[in-house]
Amino acid sequence: MSTNQTWRRAIDVADAASNEHPVTFMQTSVEDAEVQAHTRSRMRARARVSTVPVVRNTGARHAAGVREAANAVHQGVINSIVSEKAEKAVVRVESLARRSVMHHSRDANGAAHLKITLQRASHVAKYRRALLCVENFKSLGLTLPFDLYEADVDCTLRYMVDTGTVGCAWATAPAKAYVLRTAETRETRCAIELDVDHTKLIAHDASVPPYDGIAPLRVLSFDIECCAKEEHFPHPDLDPVIQIASVLAEVPERHEMRRVYILGSCANIPGATVVACDTETALLRAWSVDVIAADPDLIVGYNVQNFDIDYLLKRAANLRVDDFALFGRVRRKRVESKEATFSSKAMGTRKNMRATVDGRIVLDVMQIVQTEHKLSSYTLNHVSERFLKERK
Template identity: 25%
Template sequence: MDVKMKAWLIDIDYITKNEKAVVRMWCKDSDGVFVAYDRTFEPYFYVISDYEPYVKVEDGKKTIAVERIERVKRKILGKEKDVFKVFAKHPQHVPKLRESISKFADVREADIPFVYRYLIDKDLACFDGIALSGKLVGKNFREFEVESVERVRENGYPDLKIMAFDCEMLSSFGMPDPERDPIIVIGVKSGDYEEIINGDNEREVIKRFVQVVKEIDPDIIVGYNQNSFDLPYLKKRATKLGIKLDLGRDGSELTLRGNPKIAGRLNVDLYDIVLRTIDVKVKKLENVAEFLGKRIEIADITAKDIAKRWKEGKRKDVLNYSLQDVLHTYYIAEELLPMYYELSKMIRIPLDDVTRMGRGKQVDWLLLNEAYKLGEIAPNPAEISQPYEGAFVLEPERGLHENVVCLDFASMYPSIMIAFNISPDTLAKGPCDCHTAPEVGHRFLKSPDGFFKRILKMLIGKRKEIKKIMKTLDYNSPDYRVLDIRQQALKVLTNSFYGYTGWNMARWYCRECAEATTAWGRHFIKKSAEIARNMGFTVLYGDTDSIFVKKDGLSIDEMRAEVKRLIMKLSEELPIQIEVDEYYKTIFFVEKKRYAGYTEDGRIIVKGLEVRRGDWCELAKKVQKMVIEILLKERDPEKALKTVKSVIEKINSGSFGIEEYVIYKSITRKISRYESVQAHVKAAMRAEKMGIHYSVGSKVGYVIVRGAGNIGDRAYPYDLIESFDGEIIRGSDGGVYRIDKEYYIENQILPSVMRILERFGYTDGVVKGEAEQKTLDSFF
């Protein structure tokens, strides 16, 4: 008997039965999770050719052949054409067939993963509703044989169970090695449930973790860098001990091919999200938690203390450290994942895959879905890149300014692309009724609407509708929160379109589109500055999609009225929405893209200055932050100067801890592959001699000590430091070293503040007490 079911689509994959791929959909309803199988879908791709591309390929002992071919009509950049739709027996046959056919014909869409192809063709979306009809089968858990399936658009998101975990190892020395060092602690948190699994019996620790996963039955498993570290480590230790990591909902084991996969559960590495979205240079777990306002303090040890405390019997310290890490992981997930729920729904594909993608790839999948609806065949990824001129930047008026307004050209580039119909399919080569881009001369048809324009209008229209509804809701209501996430996701994708057109891996790559968009952007910034000056404003700075203006001698209310009049004038002459971004009580500009301002509501905004960079020690960042705050809030350069002098005195007197001197830099390739050996690489090499190894992407912390040679020769790894008394470092290699105070003063502290202070007439000599200083009145 046919059964109809309605649920949320959580995840999708495929399995092979009788040499045939079977789509497997993981769905969730009020009774829990069930799996639905569709055995009818076939892998396929397109071939643009004058001849039917029947081929056979020898692959070892078996022959791979085209199953069948259909002749179909599809569009290529809006123009209809007869093409071949080529079917394969199994998704794993597609790469071989593509390789063979591409030698004599144009092969398209052969790189779309099988289950993504299914989602596109069936108009389904992960994290949205799904209606199925078919038959219930299976004994161990609910299973469903699909006869028909369709999307049901739902508001909000499914009720998802999230589980965070974090592993701690008993390292004999340095970084843990899975060949020798056992797992002693696995922290777990899901909702109100918390457990810190621990003990000297590693077999029991791992077995308990597997049991806990099955008991909690999470939909999403989150960790921090678990794809590169925790899960491979766990897998290797389990294999050594003969333990099955059968974490999948179907009883299958964790697999590590490509990205780690757990059947029926979404494995999300928060580090992937943080890398692309969080503006924290040193992306340690606690730093990210602090940035998001989620940091807690229940541990008083660091990672390198774990083995020592464990062996000394001070295990409570280690358990607190593990609990702190897993709580940070869980709270970060709560903060970051909702945006990706919406992105998953918008671009259709599973959450864990979305979190690993950059913005360009996310736009790519959105376009693939929209192209299918229009009967459009996607181009292959460009794999090329040609330089083009970017945004216009107006030279800033240096120094300190009061009562400054920043005007923002909202969604400038998407607005330009819509206004001038910029799209690969509207790019004109001959005479036409066209929009012609300034400076570069590229022309775009005024009609019909291009592929990009239609999609951008759809995205912007949806966002406007959502924001209109939001105005009717309570700011603190759950409905408002869901809609806010949705409008932010729409904004992210909309604003990514311009960059996508110039991205070298874009399917719809178009240098002319990117070049024309920036040309119109430059034209509008220059035009807006001209209009503002004609209305009596001083234009202090302009960059890409914003300008900073002021009018002296006005009260705040008078300033608001004048700004409103300016916005009206700009809106009349430019096809772009303009709004106030910030009112600044005080702001100073150092140079292009480098400034700091104190807003009307009491926030300090810093752009492009060293305080935000990670290749400076913590002390340099702190002292620069203090200087910025004093100048902006108190407008007292003399106090800022005294603060810097005080820091220098404390360095000389040994008053700071070692953490203030540590510099962090990333390892971007294997140590052996570095041609130019920089300080952090030499520090890593020094640590490796003591058994500490750094993987690609990890941060190396080091300090500069006194001695012979260049800076690299004197870079001592932070991981080897046993003690520091303000001057003397004792290392685990048995060495005794002195911190190089002169280096930190001359190459960290002074450079971090002088870029600011020199704009107020100060020199190194002033900071060192060798010259007179100026007063603030000199700089207005």
């Protein structure tokens, strides 16, 4: 079986040749421009402006009064931040008619509020503090802090609300409205990488065909085997990874490719490509390189968050395989596994490891089953027999 012809994601180079044609893609996330973005399957969109707090006006009713108040707020915020870049951070201050959900109002059109648009989401916290400081706005006769609205809205959600975009919706970067990145400026492994002004991006209605569907996805599922001492649970400081079994599926076509990475040698496995490796270092490196080549949109497994990915990262660190953790879509961005705490009334408090693979969604079937079903056991054998009528 040929390695690259079947396993590697096909890339149409013509798509990235120029910006003469519109680029339509399904977005999976939107990040602030200064943050390493999770990468879309076909491109990377950057939101240049984050829109943040709506603040109550100081009582000005007429247009001139509103403009005066807006200018004073703008200058007051800038003066409170000791930085040469403070003035550039505030993109604009504008007056909007809004109604608060907290209080009854007879005004059907709403009262005047000030909407402050900042350049980056990272500016929000310091400017929010500035707005809460009465001393900055003595010229307005302010005796109490401003009431802040929507000051803690996540920048991703803010962008989606402002543009009418929903999760996994389709969007189009019109022809000549974007700038393609060159090989020297690329930060990701996407087929197309471009910069587009967020105001030029067209969000499509997810309920209207053909934008009500899902883009073709590549799904990589995997499982690892370790060699531990008898009756002992594997420990990444001591026990080597001896096998990684991977299945790459293209959805919805359901075309599957199977690959098994083995330490040493083994007999041929029908329907699968066996990658025999002389050392554990070679095994880890071969798997990481092939993940990059396959370019999956989703990485799936059973208990991959708490065990498989975390174990692989620790083994690679122990063996000093420095390039192993670079199998995400963002170049030079290492895959990380950190402890995360989740709390709810139904589930209580749980601590899990959470792997971050930039540009690829990590889906742990075990955590989904634990959340959705109450079972006597959550071992793979028990869950498989319960839902698939099969055993491992």
